[in-house]
Amino acid sequence: MKVELLELEGDRIRFLLSGATMAFANGIRRVCMAEVPCLAIDEIALYDNTSVLFDEQIALRIGLVPLKAENLDTFARPEDCECGGQGCPGCRVDFILSVEGPGMVYSRDIHFTDPGVTAAFDNIPLVVLGEGEKLVIEGFATKRIGSDHAKWNSGTLCGYKSLPSIEISGACNGCGKCVKECPRQALIQDEGGRAKATNTLNCSLCKLCIEVCEAGAVKIIPILDSFVMTAESSGEMPAKELVASASQEIRKRAVEFEAKLAELS
Ligand code: SF4
Ligand code: SF4
Ligand SMILES: [Zn+2]
Structure with missing residues (x-):
């Protein structure tokens, strides 16, 4: 598992989580929202x-x-x-x-x-x-x-989205429609006029670029084990502490679960 910090500003943190399942990313989100005391x-x-x-x-x-x-x-x-x-x-x-x-x-x-x-x-x-x-x-x-x-919600705006892979095929004719339509400035036109992805972290997977591309040249594929995570605390603690406390809560429960399982055997 890899964590790469993208943005940290007091109550708000954004980071890239790679090598994890969606269930784990969602677990972090849920615990940030409702389980950090x-x-x-x-x-x-x-x-x-x-x-x-x-x-x-x-x-x-x-x-x-x-x-x-x-x-x-x-x-x-x-x-x-x-x-x-x-x-x-x-x-x-x-x-x-x-x-x-x-x-x-x-x-x-x-x-x-x-x-x-x-x-x-x-x-x-x-x-x-x-x-x-x-x-x-x-x-x-x-x-x-x-x-x-x-x-008692420690987290307010906590969420994640899959990191996409944006592929532009050789069918691109350089019309530029996808670049104009993209609301997140995730696409640009290269020197030859062909579209290319410039900021996949910002892509919201809205697929508007696919809809406007008459040449059918755009493919947006979610990367299954990479997520852009965002967490915002309600002010009780810095955002970094919120996410760290959420991980501790998950660990604590996993340890308790392990102990209960051991009692059964
Ligand atoms: S809309 Fe399609 S054809 Fe036009 S620039 Fe974008 S990818 Fe290329
Ligand atoms: S899916 Fe939406 S945000 Fe992503 S590149 Fe296409 S238009 Fe832009
Ligand atoms: Zn007491």
Whole structure:
């Protein structure tokens, strides 16, 4: 298996995975989306809400604020915690939000008792408060995974596509239609006017080039063991860490599965 980094920018990573099956590529995608643990606000107590929004709407908004933790590994999932899920500093982190209008309440107004935990983005608007209106909330965040609830999704835009092989046969007459039609600038015309692939990584396999080629000179063949993978985190962790954590999760499960199999024999 080979991994080649194509792009890395904070929350977003793009890499070429070769020598793997589609099931494995899809496994990485799924785990990035829904199985890498992170923190999210789990329960709240609303002491005062004189804003224009109902309590439920406030609860929904606050629950979806992505949270960043410097010490994420030190938190356990409630069901795995020594407290048995009752709630303790090992599995939850408390917060308070207390704002009086006028003004906008932002995600940065959520203050956690652990200074290593903050909103991943400090400028997410929660609600506008008018003169004298108040919002006072206490609550706690827990560490879980996206398959428990979407608010724990560590990955947002995670996907893959097969890397194609683009072949132009000798039937090409140099009309240039495929080059004009390609939405991804994956084709150019060479000195002789013939079409040629220039950037197969960008090809989306849309096959528009095949449709417009009257000479039937274009062939797009997916390479079965190579995938262009893209992962974007929801802000809780850098994209590289997201993919690394996804691989660790897959490894952990494989080890557990192996142990279970050993018990059977
Ligand atoms: S559309 Fe077909 S014939 Fe025209 S340049 Fe492209 S490959 Fe060649
Ligand atoms: S399949 Fe689509 S993206 Fe790929 S080369 Fe053809 S037109 Fe361009
Ligand atoms: Zn606990």
